[in-house]
Structure formats: C-alpha cells, structure tokens
Amino acid sequence: MQALTSHRHMQLYGALLLLPAAVLLATFAYLPTISTLINSLFLPGIRGEPPVFVGLENYQVLIQDATFWKVARNNLFYALGTIPTSIALALAMALFVNARLPGRGFVRMAYFTPTVLPMIAAANIWMFFYAPQIGLFNHLLDVVGINGPNWLGDPSVALFSVIMMTIWKEAGFFMIFYLAALQSIPPDLKEAADLEGTGRWSFFWRVTFPLLMPTTLFVMINALINAVRVVDHLFILTKGGPNNATNLLLYYVYENAFSFFDRPYAATITVIILLVLAIVATVKFTVLDRRIHYQ
Amino acid sequence: MTCHRHVTVTHWSSATATILPDILARRSTLVIRRVQAGVGAVSLFAANGRTMLDTLNNDNKRIRLEDVSKVWDGLAAVDQVTFDVSPGEFIILLGPSGCGKSTTLRMISGLEQPSTGRIFIGERDVTRESPGDRGISMVFQSYALFPHLNVADNIVFGLRSRKVPKPERQERLAQVASQVGLEAYLDRKPAQLSGGQRQRVALARAIIAENAICLMDEPLSNLDARLRGDMRREIKALQQRLGMTVIYVTHDQVEAMSMGDRVILMESGRIVQDGTPAELYSRPTSAFAASFIGSPAMNLLELESVAGRTVISEEPAVPIASGDASHCLLGLRPEDIVIQPAGAAGMPARVIDKEYLGADTIVRVRVGNQTLRVRLPGQQSLPNEHCRLDWPAEAAHFFTADSGERRDDITAVTPVMANSRSSISRATAQPFPDQGVKR
Structure with a gap:
C-alpha cells in the first residue's frame, strides 16, 4: 500500500514536471490546430452573422480551385529547387571551412551572414540585385553584352529568382549544422583511412557522409518546413505575382485570410499543408531512421 | 607448396595459453616459437602468391x-x-x-x-x-x-x-x-x-x-x-x-x-x-632511466663528502663508496636492499611504515634525511624503529647529481663491509625469522 502511494506520488511529480511544456505546446500548437480544423468546416460569417457549418464544402472548393493547384505546383518546384541545392551547398561549404585554411573564422562568418540578416532586409537587397534596369545582375550582364531578363517580372523566370535567393539565405544556416557534425567526427578515423591508402572521395562517401546522415535528415526536415513557410520575402519581392507565378502555399493562405478575408478557406489550405507535412516527416523519420547511424 | 593458409594458423587463444606468465621462462620459449612462426609465415603468405609479408626477403x-x-x-x-x-x-x-x-x-x-x-x-x-x-x-x-x-x-x-x-x-x-x-x-x-x-x-x-x-x-x-x-x-x-x-x-x-x-x-x-x-x-644509463623502470622505482639518494668519505646525506657513520662521489646520486633498487635487526652490521635506518601488497611488502625507511623504499617478499614483521640496511656492491648505481649521467668509475662499498663495528658478512647475516631468503 505504501509502495503504491509512493509510486503515485512519483507519477504526479513527473506529470507536474511535464506541465509547463505541455501547456505551452497545447496553447500554441494543438489548440490552434484544432481550431483551424473546426474553422475549415464553416463558411465565413458576413456582416456579423454567425458562420454557417458547411461540412467538407471548403475542401470541394479547394479541389476545384485552379489557383490552389498552381500554387501547390509552384511550391513543389520551389521545394525541389531549394532543398537539394541548399543542402549540397551547405555540405560543400562546411567541408571547405572545416579544412585548415587561412582566415577560416572569417570565411565561416561570411557564409553565415545571410542567415543573420532578417528576411525582409535580405529581400530588399535582392530587390536591388534583381531590378530590371539598374539592378546589379543586369548591370553586370550588360558589361558582357547580354540583355538580362526581368528577373522578378517575367513569369518564366520569377520563381527561379525566388529560389536563388532562398538558397543563398538557407545554405549558410544549414552549414552550421554540418560544421558542428563534421567537428564531432574524430580525426583519427581519417588517419586510419589514410594509412590504408583511402582516397579523399572514397573516404567522404564511405565515412564522412554516412556519419553526417543524422544531420542531413534533420536539415532535410527543416528545409522542407522552410519551403512551405515562405511569406516574408514574397511579400517584398513579388507579392506572389506575376499572375501567381511565384505564389507559394503559405502566402496563398495569407492572401486568403487577410486580403480576401476568407478565413475558413485559409484554414482549409492550412489543414492540407499540415497533413502533407506530417506524412512526409513521418516517412522520412521511419524509413531513413532505420538506415542512419546515430552516435 | 600446397599447404592452405588455414592449416598454418593456430587458434588465437590456444596459442596464447601455452605461454608461461613468467618473463624469464617465456624468453627461452620464444626462441623456439619464433622459428615456428617463421616457418608458418612463409607458408602462410606464399600460398596465395602475395608478397607483402615475405619472410624470405x-x-x-x-x-x-x-x-x-x-x-x-x-x-x-x-x-x-x-x-x-x-x-x-x-x-x-x-x-x-x-x-x-x-x-x-x-x-x-x-x-x-x-x-x-x-x-x-x-x-x-x-x-x-x-x-x-x-x-x-x-x-x-x-x-x-x-x-x-x-x-x-x-x-x-x-x-x-x-x-x-x-x-x-x-x-x-x-x-x-x-x-x-x-x-x-x-x-x-x-x-x-x-x-x-x-x-x-x-x-x-x-x-x-x-x-x-x-x-x-x-x-x-x-x-x-x-x-x-x-x-x-x-x-x-x-x-x-x-x-x-x-x-x-x-x-x-x-x-x-x-x-x-x-x-x-x-x-x-x-x-x-x-x-x-x-x-x-x-644498467640504466641515467638517473631518469633508473627512476622510470621498476616498481617501485629505483631509490635515488643524495650523497655528500664528510672527512674524505662518501656517505648518504646526514648519515656520516657508514661510507658507501670508496673515493669521492659527493656530487652524485646513489641508486638502489628496492628489491636489492636487505633489512636486518638493529644489532647487526649495516646502514643505520629507521622504519617509517609498510605497505602490504600480497606477494610482497613495500617498507619505507629513513636513512639520514632521505627516504627509501625496500621491497621484501611476503608479509613481514619488522622492528618498530631501528634497523640496519645492506645491499650488494653490484646493486649500487651511481649517477652525476645534476646531469643524471651514469658513473661507472665509482666503486661501491657495501654497508656491511664498511661498518667496522661488526664483521658479520652478508652470507652469515641473520634475516628476520619470516623474511625468507632474498633473491
């Protein structure tokens, strides 16, 4: 009897320790998720009337919404364009600054600078780079006699321009994770491999890369979340235009909620985004986790 | 040679089990093993035509x-x-x-x-x-x-x-x-x-x-x-x-x-x-080498010259070397020293404490102003304080005090020989009842 109550005591104690985190998570993650889900089942209330329950009608509208599909496709291209490139670039930069080179502290800082800049500020800088006549890129292209495109105004180039900037911004951030992981690999592994005459390339693929897999998985999940979280630099650069050529999911949510004042429709898109993200993250963790070595 | 590689390789643990723990015994068996190993190695690698480990060349x-x-x-x-x-x-x-x-x-x-x-x-x-x-x-x-x-x-x-x-x-x-x-x-x-x-x-x-x-x-x-x-x-x-x-x-x-x-x-x-x-x-070539090998390490004692005789610092009674070795260190292995009763001949010393380790006992003694470690076999009952130390002449090593260099030009004198009050020789000296025979 005594043992039972002391066991209960410990359980209560544990629950109390969890409480602060649980309250925060519930308030800012679970409750909003549930209220979004409920919201997506109503029509917007006009002129103070209460919202009308319509079931899955918003989802039917969504399926028939050509703009949504265009935005979703944009986002897919955006993800495919940014994630592999920024990860590869981050890894390359990390390998570079992890080597012994003069002034590597400075180089590390330089690579990390884009991450420190607020997105709005970075977007403004890139506005100047991309400006059609006076912009840096077209100015440089002019010098070699090429008539540069209208980077943000041409629907066929605009999404690519946004992707470019995202890679520039994200690669430095991911580099920090790779650098930390690289520094945790004991140097004697390289020495042991050197004694066996293992080439650099072979060592990278057989030792370094597998040992970096936990970091790669982490970075991949983060990059994916970032890819559907883009609002701020679209707001500065293109506002989703021209003709929705650069419109991405979360910006579309923002437009629906705060420009068209269709909150339930925005909630519907959000639910879809959450679902897709949850599925992808689950697959990544379950499939890849089995093949990854954690130290 | 048709012999297959597996045949020549004895199993790891069975091979090692035959090696005797005693170092000296092992050294003599090694000669035989080395010959066997040499033969084995030739067949081992010649069989597959790999020449990386080639015992002939x-x-x-x-x-x-x-x-x-x-x-x-x-x-x-x-x-x-x-x-x-x-x-x-x-x-x-x-x-x-x-x-x-x-x-x-x-x-x-x-x-x-x-x-x-x-x-x-x-x-x-x-x-x-x-x-x-x-x-x-x-x-x-x-x-x-x-x-x-x-x-x-x-x-x-x-x-x-x-x-x-x-x-x-x-x-x-x-x-x-x-x-x-x-x-x-x-x-x-x-x-x-x-x-x-x-x-x-x-x-x-x-x-x-x-x-x-x-x-x-x-x-x-x-x-x-x-x-x-x-x-x-x-x-x-x-x-x-x-x-x-x-x-x-x-x-x-x-x-x-x-x-x-x-x-x-x-x-x-x-x-x-x-x-x-x-x-x-x-034969350690320097005081450093002497102090690094052996457990416990070799005792290094400062010497001084009193009235033309080389003695351990602040123990002028018993000379330990003939001639002047005043700027030298005397090195003595703990296992080379014998402890005798206070009445016997030898270097006067005082027992400080002892440490029983099972197979042997490490006794710390004080001679003059310096401390020595003495290693005695088994468990020892020792006199509370005063005793005499002795060691054979060939067990005394001399090193220059500042450079640590070995000195072979100094002739050691055993404490028993130097102690004029008694003529008990090392051979007839009575050990403590349970001290046993020194190596």
Whole structure:
C-alpha cells in the first residue's frame, strides 16, 4: 500500500514536471490546430452573422480551385529547387571551412551572414540585385553584352529568382549544422583511412557522409518546413505575382485570410499543408531512421 | 607448396595459453616459437602468391630513422632521434607523456611530417611518402573504428580501399576473425562491443592488411588491468606468429619490460637509453632511466663528502663508496636492499611504515634525511624503529647529481663491509625469522 502511494506520488511529480511544456505546446500548437480544423468546416460569417457549418464544402472548393493547384505546383518546384541545392551547398561549404585554411573564422562568418540578416532586409537587397534596369545582375550582364531578363517580372523566370535567393539565405544556416557534425567526427578515423591508402572521395562517401546522415535528415526536415513557410520575402519581392507565378502555399493562405478575408478557406489550405507535412516527416523519420547511424 | 593458409594458423587463444606468465621462462620459449612462426609465415603468405609479408626477403620490415626531428613553434617535440629496427623485432618506445614517443611513431607512419631528418623502410626513403604508400598498419589508442560500420566492414575497410576482390576479402576476413576470436561478432557495431573486443577489431584491421610493419600507439591504455595483461600476451604471440616488425608506444613500463625485444626510452624528445629490457633494468644509463623502470622505482639518494668519505646525506657513520662521489646520486633498487635487526652490521635506518601488497611488502625507511623504499617478499614483521640496511656492491648505481649521467668509475662499498663495528658478512647475516631468503 505504501509502495503504491509512493509510486503515485512519483507519477504526479513527473506529470507536474511535464506541465509547463505541455501547456505551452497545447496553447500554441494543438489548440490552434484544432481550431483551424473546426474553422475549415464553416463558411465565413458576413456582416456579423454567425458562420454557417458547411461540412467538407471548403475542401470541394479547394479541389476545384485552379489557383490552389498552381500554387501547390509552384511550391513543389520551389521545394525541389531549394532543398537539394541548399543542402549540397551547405555540405560543400562546411567541408571547405572545416579544412585548415587561412582566415577560416572569417570565411565561416561570411557564409553565415545571410542567415543573420532578417528576411525582409535580405529581400530588399535582392530587390536591388534583381531590378530590371539598374539592378546589379543586369548591370553586370550588360558589361558582357547580354540583355538580362526581368528577373522578378517575367513569369518564366520569377520563381527561379525566388529560389536563388532562398538558397543563398538557407545554405549558410544549414552549414552550421554540418560544421558542428563534421567537428564531432574524430580525426583519427581519417588517419586510419589514410594509412590504408583511402582516397579523399572514397573516404567522404564511405565515412564522412554516412556519419553526417543524422544531420542531413534533420536539415532535410527543416528545409522542407522552410519551403512551405515562405511569406516574408514574397511579400517584398513579388507579392506572389506575376499572375501567381511565384505564389507559394503559405502566402496563398495569407492572401486568403487577410486580403480576401476568407478565413475558413485559409484554414482549409492550412489543414492540407499540415497533413502533407506530417506524412512526409513521418516517412522520412521511419524509413531513413532505420538506415542512419546515430552516435 | 600446397599447404592452405588455414592449416598454418593456430587458434588465437590456444596459442596464447601455452605461454608461461613468467618473463624469464617465456624468453627461452620464444626462441623456439619464433622459428615456428617463421616457418608458418612463409607458408602462410606464399600460398596465395602475395608478397607483402615475405619472410624470405626482410627488406620491407627494416626501419631506420636518421636524425629525425619535429619542431612545433620553435620547440622540438622530437629532437634528432636516430635508431634502427631489425626485421621481426618488437620495439617499445617508452617514456612519460609529452616525451615525443607518439610523435615519433606518427612520423614513421607518415601522419606527421618530420621537420628534419630521414626515415627509411628497407632501402626506401619514405620521408615524403604518403601514409598509404608505406606498407604500414597502425593500431590507434582510441582504436579509430568506424562507428557506422559493423565489425566485418571495419576489418576489411582497407582491403576495399586497395580494391582487393570480394572473395579474397571474405577469405582473409574469416581467417583474421578466427585469429583474434571475433567470429561471433562480425555483424555488431563497435558501440555494441566491450573495450577488449574493440581492441581486437583494431588489431584485426591492422593484421588483415598483411603489412610487414605494425605500429601501435598505446593500444592497451583504455583497458582494465586484467584485460591488459591478457592482451599483452596475445599481441606478443600474434607478432611472433606473423613475424611482424612492431613499434609499440607506451608509458607503461610493465608493457615495455614484458613485451619488448628492445626498449627505447625517451625523455623530452631525445633517446635516453636504447637496449633490451634487462639492460634497462640492470644498467640504466641515467638517473631518469633508473627512476622510470621498476616498481617501485629505483631509490635515488643524495650523497655528500664528510672527512674524505662518501656517505648518504646526514648519515656520516657508514661510507658507501670508496673515493669521492659527493656530487652524485646513489641508486638502489628496492628489491636489492636487505633489512636486518638493529644489532647487526649495516646502514643505520629507521622504519617509517609498510605497505602490504600480497606477494610482497613495500617498507619505507629513513636513512639520514632521505627516504627509501625496500621491497621484501611476503608479509613481514619488522622492528618498530631501528634497523640496519645492506645491499650488494653490484646493486649500487651511481649517477652525476645534476646531469643524471651514469658513473661507472665509482666503486661501491657495501654497508656491511664498511661498518667496522661488526664483521658479520652478508652470507652469515641473520634475516628476520619470516623474511625468507632474498633473491
């Protein structure tokens, strides 16, 4: 009897320790998720009337919404364009600054600078780079006699321009994770491999890369979340235009909620985004986790 | 020769079980084993036509260092080191931490470039060669196992780098795994192994390459004392069986004495003494060498000259050397000293305390203003305070006080002989009842 109550005591104690985190998570993650889900089942209330329950009608509208599909496709291209490139670039930069080179502290800082800049500020800088006549890129292209495109105004180039900037911004951030992981690999592994005459390339693929897999998985999940979280630099650069050529999911949510004042429709898109993200993250963790070595 | 490789390889544990623990007994059996190992090694590798480890041509097993130095920021970590290693020799680089022994080893392996000097393997100058081209294996202190690869992949890592075809890789893996007793663990990751098993994986990885030379950097320092003793014997037996040239770095004098054919003792980047374990023990060339070998270490006593006689400081009654040796140190091994009752002849001393260790007892005694350790067999009942010490003349070593250099020009006088009050000789001196016969 005594043992039972002391066991209960410990359980209560544990629950109390969890409480602060649980309250925060519930308030800012679970409750909003549930209220979004409920919201997506109503029509917007006009002129103070209460919202009308319509079931899955918003989802039917969504399926028939050509703009949504265009935005979703944009986002897919955006993800495919940014994630592999920024990860590869981050890894390359990390390998570079992890080597012994003069002034590597400075180089590390330089690579990390884009991450420190607020997105709005970075977007403004890139506005100047991309400006059609006076912009840096077209100015440089002019010098070699090429008539540069209208980077943000041409629907066929605009999404690519946004992707470019995202890679520039994200690669430095991911580099920090790779650098930390690289520094945790004991140097004697390289020495042991050197004694066996293992080439650099072979060592990278057989030792370094597998040992970096936990970091790669982490970075991949983060990059994916970032890819559907883009609002701020679209707001500065293109506002989703021209003709929705650069419109991405979360910006579309923002437009629906705060420009068209269709909150339930925005909630519907959000639910879809959450679902897709949850599925992808689950697959990544379950499939890849089995093949990854954690130290 | 039709003999298959497996036939010549005796099982790891059964081979080592025959080795007697006693060092002296082992030394004599080794001669026989070495001959057997030599024969085995020839058939072992001639069978497959690989000539990496070729016992008939020993050229790739010889190592020579000529005036090798390594300077970091103006400080010499290794200072003009020169030595030769004969084929099949087990060489120990011994010294306290920071003496440059590991740096020397890393320069031989090619992981570190010497600042000056040249390194030869056989007749080949390898000073600027990359580590992978030198034909050297190495066992790291940390083992340097690849954490994401299982035991089998760890062992054959180097063979894959050298593009050895898969069937041969498998064959050599099976053979090496049985030699080090890892057959049951090939699928495990290093994290699932005990320290001793990891050590075996590191060893297996070093020997599967069939290189003639194997370097070991404090390979046993992460193991507990008991396992270390077993691994000492196993490594030595493996080296004998494969006929490898081994350079082994350690700060542990027990490993040095028990494993080495030759010990190179280093201090502050320089070689202090280079000789067999017996030479290091019985004829240390400096006070440093004397204090480094032996457990407990050799007693070093300051001497002074009183009325033309050389005596231990503040103990003017008994001279210990003929002639003037006042700026010298007297070195005495704890096991060479005999304790006798206060009434006997010898050096007057006072017992401070004793430490019972099972097989023997370490007694601390005070002579003049200095403390000595005396090692006596078994458990001892000693007089509370006053006693007399004696030691044979050949047990006294003399070193210059400031430079630590050995002095062979001083003739020792035993305390019994010097003590004029008594004529009891060493042969007739009565030991304490339970002291037994000294070695």
